[in-house]
Amino acid sequence: MGHDRIRGNLDLLLLSILSAGPAHGYHVITALKARSEGEFDLAEGTVYPALHGLEAGGLVDSDWQAVEGRRRRVYRLSDAGARELADQTAQWRRFSVAVDSVIGGLA
Template sequence: MLSMASCETNPNFMNGVPELLILRLLQHEEMYGYEIVQAIRGRSEAVITIGEGVVYPVLHALENDRALKSRRITVNGRSRIYYSVTPAGARRLADLAQNWTNLAAAIQTMLKGGKYAEAIP
């Protein structure tokens, strides 16, 4: 998780992005893996594309951390695993969202100029 108080000098800005987006999508609606892939692409107007090779490991890790729960459902003869957010996952989402909001605000300050920075032309 990216922390604004972190002493890390070169944070990987993509750390936590798939986790954040997946938790946000599942916050109000149960979804299965491929549906999540399509929702991220569609809702970001294809600016963000995260493949199944990223989504499934994140889903499994979140489930192992008890941030998600799953249930198997058969739809049109196909068995699918649907995921939903647990209370622990909701807390994790809130923390990730706050960190990304702070990061985005800091980047906007650098781009536009602000209290401590001149705008970047």
């Protein structure tokens, strides 16, 4: 899938991954790829800056933890992030229904 389509929805995708529980960046990347059945195979250089932006915006919290014997930054959804996820999910669903209504009959 084109990065232009993902770019406008990356925050929604990352917040959704983190809604399953705290995770370090590499886990976020692999979960995104797995849950999208390989469609969203994003580079670290795309995901980490987005996570940092979500943290700067108060939607994600993070701290350093030992994970699998390594020190990693672990991200978790904040209360504001959970509210933002609910809002963006509702907006996405309305948009998706509208697009499907327009192109649904096309072969």
